[in-house]
Amino acid sequence: MRLRGGTLLRNAAIAAVLVVLLAVGLFELDSLNAFVVYQLSSVTYVAIAAAGLTLLTGLNGQLSLGHGALMGIGAYCTAVLLRSYTDLNPAAVMAAAVLTTAAVSVVVGLGAARLRGPYLAGATLGLAVGLPGVAVRFSGFFGGDQGLNVPALSAPDSLSQVPQEVWLAWVGLVPAAITFVLLANLVSTRYGRDFKAIREDEIASALHGIRVARTQVLAFVLSGACAGLAGSLMAYTSNLAAPGSFPLTLSLELLAAIVIGGLGTLPGAVWGALVIVFAPDWIGSLNDALHLPGPVRAELPLALFGAVFVVAMLAFPEGVQGGLVRLWRWRVGRRQAAAARA
Amino acid sequence: MNYFVVLTLTGLAAGMVYSALALALVLIWRATRIVNFAQGAMAMSTTYIALAVIQATGNYWIGFVAALVAGLAMGALAERFIVRWVETGPPLNAVILTLGLFLVLEAVVPMIWGAQIRSFPAPFSIAATQVGNTYIALSPFSIFTIAVVLAVMGAMLALFRLTGIGLRMRAAAFAPDMARLLGVRVGRLLTFGWALASMAGALAGMLVAPTLLLYPSNMDAILVYGFTAAVLGGLDSPVGALVGGVGIGLALSYIGGYVGGDLEAIGALVILIAILMLRPQGLFVHAAERRA
Numbered sequence: 296m297r298l299r300g301g302t303l304l305r306n307a308a309i310a311a312v313l314v315v316l317l318a319v320g321l322f323e324l325d326s327l328n329a330f331v332v333y334q335l336s337s338v339t340y341v342a343i344a345a346a347g348l349t350l351l352t353g354l355n356g357q358l359s360l361g362h363g364a365l366m367g368i369g370a371y372c373t374a375v376l377l378r379s380y381t382d383l384n385p386a387a388v389m390a391a392a393v394l395t396t397a398a399v400s401v402v403v404g405l406g407a408a409r410l411r412g413p414y415l416a417g418a419t420l421g422l423a424v425g426l427p428g429v430a431v432r433f434s435g436f437f438g439g440d441q442g443l444n445v446p447a448l449s450a451p452d453s454l455s456q457v458p459q460e461v462w463l464a465w466v467g468l469v470p471a472a473i474t475f476v477l478l479a480n481l482v483s484t485r486y487g488r489d490f491k492a493i494r495e496d497e498i499a500s501a502l503h504g505i506r507v508a509r510t511q512v513l514a515f516v517l518s519g520a521c522a523g524l525a526g527s528l529m530a531y532t533s534n535l536a537a538p539g540s541f542p543l544t545l546s547l548e549l550l551a552a553i554v555i556g557g558l559g560t561l562p563g564a565v566w567g568a569l570v571i572v573f574a575p576d577w578i579g580s581l582n583d584a585l586h587l588p589g590p591v592r593a594e595l596p597l598a599l600f601g602a603v604f605v606v607a608m609l610a611f612p613e614g615v616q617g618g619l620v621r622l623w624r625w626r627v628g629r630r631q632a633a634a635a636r637a
Numbered sequence: 638m639n640y641f642v643v644l645t646l647t648g649l650a651a652g653m654v655y656s657a658l659a660l661a662l663v664l665i666w667r668a669t670r671i672v673n674f675a676q677g678a679m680a681m682s683t684t685y686i687a688l689a690v691i692q693a694t695g696n697y698w699i700g701f702v703a704a705l706v707a708g709l710a711m712g713a714l715a716e717r718f719i720v721r722w723v724e725t726g727p728p729l730n731a732v733i734l735t736l737g738l739f740l741v742l743e744a745v746v747p748m749i750w751g752a753q754i755r756s757f758p759a760p761f762s763i764a765a766t767q768v769g770n771t772y773i774a775l776s777p778f779s780i781f782t783i784a785v786v787l788a789v790m791g792a793m794l795a796l797f798r799l800t801g802i803g804l805r806m807r808a809a810a811f812a813p814d815m816a817r818l819l820g821v822r823v824g825r826l827l828t829f830g831w832a833l834a835s836m837a838g839a840l841a842g843m844l845v846a847p848t849l850l851l852y853p854s855n856m857d858a859i860l861v862y863g864f865t866a867a868v869l870g871g872l873d874s875p876v877g878a879l880v881g882g883v884g885i886g887l888a889l890s891y892i893g894g895y896v897g898g899d900l901e902a903i904g905a906l907v908i909l910i911a912i913l914m915l916r917p918q919g920l921f922v923h924a925a926e927r928r929a
Binding site for chain 2: 358402403417544551554590598607
């Protein structure tokens with residue numbers, strides 16, 4: 296008990312220091328490059344969603360192809376709430392988005408997560424493909440193809456010298472820090488161990504008294520709640536909730552983020568989110584250098600993410616993080632062998 | 638009532654396409670315990686190849702054969718050079734790998750042919766058939782769809798049940814180690830199985846393109862419907878894929894007709910969750926203990 300409280304406090308303290316450092320850093324960076332700060336504000340919500348997916352895929356071994364769609368639910372919840380109650384506190388709006396998305400996740404997870412195999416991936420794929428149609432069908436309520444506008448989040452008057460994009464990034468840092476602290480804490484509790492045990496061996500976990508089905512659904516719901524929070528933040532950042540913002544490729548980009556970052560580590564989710572947000576720019580400058588034709592330009596990021604999936608699974612079956620660990624062990628092993636010979 | 642008949646007939650024809658894609662998923666699942674999420678994207682790519690061939694030669698049937706051959710080749714290459722290396726690893730890795738193929742194909746195809754929506758020729762009219770003064774909702778192309786899917790299903794069933802290679806394929810899928818000990822070239826048969834599956838997917842892509850039009854993500858929803866059909870059929874049984882596909886085709890046609898066309902995909906999800914809750918083993922499962 297004392298240990299667990301200690302972990303929580305330590306993580307919270309590290310997060311608080313990081314948030315303050317990042318907040319100051321963002322403010323300073325803004326005078327140099329405002330667009331990068333805007334992109335960093337979108338890193339916050341991509342990282343939240345990727346962290347949720349890390350919990351599900353990396354720790355629990357289940358796959359979701361619908362986290363982009365779950366982000367859409369969070370975004371629409373935000374837009375619908377703010378349409379009726381313009382002055383609602385962002386924290387309350389985000390909490391409502393989290394609860395709504397968690398409720399949808401319960402329905403999908405109950406059907407699919409308690410079965411082994413590809414069922415959750417297939418069902419969440421259905422969610423990703425089918426959800427935009429709901430927004431179009433009930434266009435009176437959800438605004439159809441154009442979507443719904445979300446009012447811009449402006450800094451209070453006392454902080455009026457803070458530029459808009461810095462304020463957005465600051466607002467994104469807080470839920471991101473809370474999410475990461477809570478998830479890091481969860482990983483070190485009994486639930487985190489249960490998640491990992493089920494990933495390794497379901498039958499052995501059941502024999503040890505873990506309720507496999509219930510734990511799998513719990514992992515999916517928590518993971519979905521993260522996606523809902525991310526979606527709400529995304530709606531605030533882009534001022535829009537529209538069906539086109541949540542295509543299947545968004546879900547796959549989130550998956551790319553955790554594959555790149557190394558399946559199963561929370562810091563990996565942040566690295567992955569950074570790559571996902573900034574890669575299109577890097578690839579854009581590569582395009583400028585190589586003078587590639589237009590269609591190639593537009594599709595190159597997705598093609599590269601797909602190639603990363605293939606290469607990562609072939610070359611690093613245990614994920615990038617696992618591959619690095621293996622590389623490290625190999626080097627250490629060689630050094631020890633050399634020492635033994637000497 | 639008349640509207641109901643129209644929906645039933647169009648649902649039947651659409652269901653045959655879902656059956657073909659479900660068959661592709663089932664064949665690969667049986668052999669390697671992998672759901673090939675790239676199946677839709679592979680079918681989309683072969684349909685683009687078919688369109689290029691049709692435009693070059695001016696003959697639909699040459700394009701049709703080209704799509705099927707391209708499907709065979711793509712499935713064989715994917716298994717032999719990519720999927721082979723993850724077949725024995727954790728299932729999660731294999732699924733992520735197929736998603737990588739999905740992304741690469743859906744990005745490379747618009748690089749070559751552009752992302753715009755294209756119309757696709759049909760060998761027969763896709764308008765309703767006129768008999769005397771009454772119109773029958775089943776178009777000549779729908780009749781062709783039903784006939785060709787039934788023919789391919791029949792040919793594949795005959796291959797599995799009646800031929801030596803079919804027996805070896807079933808053995809390799811059911812007990813790979815035992816089959817290998819008895820001299821079956823399991824690896825080669827897996828490649829062949831992927832090729833056959835991918836050909837069934839290519840067929841679905843050809844049959845869906847005239848009505849759905851052709852664009853890089855046009856098979857995404859069809860993949861969901863095919864997966865739902867395969868799960869309804871038990872994910873393990875080719876006959877189940879056929880029955881599941883028709884069932885899903887009818888159900889989605891009614892949803893599209895009475896509730897709204899935009900809700901078909903989410904309707905498929907509702908059906909999928911209902912199946913998983915009520916009868917997770919599906920309708921046609923041969924041996925319950927083999928359920929993954």
